[in-house]
Amino acid sequence: MKVMENKKFCWEETVLKYLVVGIITLMFCGGVTTVFGQCSGTQLYTAQSDTFDDGSGYYSYYQNNLDCEFLISPPGAASISLDFSYMDLIGNDYVHIYDGDNINAPLLGSFDGSTIITPQTFTSTGGDMLVKFVTNSSYKDWGWEMMYTSTMPINIPCNGLTTLTTMIGMFDDGSGVNNDYPNNSYCEWLIQPAGASTVTVNFTYFDVENNYDYVYIYDGSSTSDPLLGTYTGTNLPLEITSTSSSVFIVFTSDYMIGSEGFEITYNGTISQVGTNPGPITNMGLCNSLTTYGMPAMTFHDGSGVNVNYVNNSHCFWLIQPTIPADTIELWMVSLMTEYGYDYVKVYDGTTINDPQIAYWTGSVIWSKAIATSGAALVEFVADDMINDKGWEIYYETGTIGQIVGISENSEKDIEIYPNPNNGEFNIMSDKEADVKITDMMGRTIYKEHLNKGKNKIDLSNEPSGYYNITVVEGNNNITKRININ
Numbered sequence: 001m002k003v004m005e006n007k008k009f010c011w012e013e014t015v016l017k018y019l020v021v022g023i024i025t026l027m028f029c030g031g032v033t034t035v036f037g038q039c040s041g042t043q044l045y046t047a048q049s050d051t052f053d054d055g056s057g058y059y060s061y062y063q064n065n066l067d068c069e070f071l072i073s074p075p076g077a078a079s080i081s082l083d084f085s086y087m088d089l090i091g092n093d094y095v096h097i098y099d100g101d102n103i104n105a106p107l108l109g110s111f112d113g114s115t116i117i118t119p120q121t122f123t124s125t126g127g128d129m130l131v132k133f134v135t136n137s138s139y140k141d142w143g144w145e146m147m148y149t150s151t152m153p154i155n156i157p158c159n160g161l162t163t164l165t166t167m168i169g170m171f172d173d174g175s176g177v178n179n180d181y182p183n184n185s186y187c188e189w190l191i192q193p194a195g196a197s198t199v200t201v202n203f204t205y206f207d208v209e210n211n212y213d214y215v216y217i218y219d220g221s222s223t224s225d226p227l228l229g230t231y232t233g234t235n236l237p238l239e240i241t242s243t244s245s246s247v248f249i250v251f252t253s254d255y256m257i258g259s260e261g262f263e264i265t266y267n268g269t270i271s272q273v274g275t276n277p278g279p280i281t282n283m284g285l286c287n288s289l290t291t292y293g294m295p296a297m298t299f300h301d302g303s304g305v306n307v308n309y310v311n312n313s314h315c316f317w318l319i320q321p322t323i324p325a326d327t328i329e330l331w332m333v334s335l336m337t338e339y340g341y342d343y344v345k346v347y348d349g350t351t352i353n354d355p356q357i358a359y360w361t362g363s364v365i366w367s368k369a370i371a372t373s374g375a376a377l378v379e380f381v382a383d384d385m386i387n388d389k390g391w392e393i394y395y396e397t398g399t400i401g402q403i404v405g406i407s408e409n410s411e412k413d414i415e416i417y418p419n420p421n422n423g424e425f426n427i428m429s430d431k432e433a434d435v436k437i438t439d440m441m442g443r444t445i446y447k448e449h450l451n452k453g454k455n456k457i458d459l460s461n462e463p464s465g466y467y468n469i470t471v472v473e474g475n476n477n478i479t480k481r482i483n484i485n
Helices: 009-017 019-028
Strands: 042-045 049-053 067-072 079-088 094-098 107-112 129-134 143-151 160-164 168-172 186-191 198-207 214-218 227-231 247-252 261-269 289-292 296-300 314-319 327-336 343-347 356-361 367-371 376-381 390-398 414-417 424-429 433-438 444-450 453-458 465-473 476-484
Touching (some): 042 049, 067 143, 079 129, 129 143, 160 168, 247 261, 327 343, 327 376, 343 367, 356 367, 376 390, 414 476, 424 465, 433 453, 444 453
Parallel strands (some): 042 067
Antiparallel strands (some): 049 143, 067 129, 094 107, 168 261, 186 247, 214 227, 214 247, 296 390, 314 376, 327 367, 327 390, 343 356, 343 376, 414 424, 424 453, 465 476
């Protein structure tokens, strides 16, 4: 469950639990008391559909003095539809829903403690929607939970020249997955990562009309540079690495017959950053990619304590323990960045194509993300103006431990089987109860009332991984974990 009791991290407990970060925690926190399970700063949701709540979890009050934003921005979405499962506010605490990515966008809905809540759906006119949640210093209630889905446009043409300057990135022909590109396309992409010495390009899928539609890749910044390859048909091209700091890609389609197109991932490489490269003492510059294999450690943006990071930073930290781990817990010990422009993202895997599990910007203390793939990638981006003290992250690895099923150690009144499973399983209960299932980020994906006896659950549409099942019987809560594979 997401909800945990209040904990005072600075000094006593942190030194006992995390000796590695004791001194650093004192420098950044200085006695701050933080409540787990509350929202903080801005949270970004990029999945095509998802469920999220105020941060307090099921059957728990939200906290006072919150100011949180939830930005729904699925890549390529044409519109977003938002519904709420429940909403319980009190007094002047409020939720505002905006038709855009900021509070200056049109207001779609407004709720506070005096609002009579009725079921309704809010639909955006574009691909972004912002939910803002604010509470005052007195009274609190159960909070809220919302669900959204997004609609994706079909047959979107790519357009002109697109320049990509990030060190790692991904793009496609413009039509998206499972959609055909339009006829008469002519598009160009210039991949020119700042500071890169070479660029490596990989196709994740490839399907264009054979001998009529083509992808051309050049070793440089224009079609005047050497041609690295010409591709057509359905065979997946091999990895391509430039000898220069840029790659230029051209896509053309003729006047008839479209196909699903292509998707490309790329990454730039550099030989050295700064006069003394490294994750800590590198004169305020982070490396393009730093890899950690230890089971637990602390790292930061590269600028050091009380030193501002530099503008135009774009760096990655790959956590891939040499001793395999089931989970990696990442704690944002302290974050001070330019809100909305400089940010830290965390991906559950080794690339930016893996699921994003955290988005931190502005000021955050002791926010947590959990990776379940055995690896985690941290990305830091700063724009060309206004910087701050930066951030510090502590991580530690762990194992899931005993996965629940039918065993002698299970609670006698609740049985969950089979486990692991393919998403279809049973919950056997001795009495009526309520069940809530959450993913490892604490997001609710399923809620239902259980009847006495055998209850069939179907999560076959959910991605594989670990999920927490909480069964509530009166004042008795039972939490177990399952593995969907």
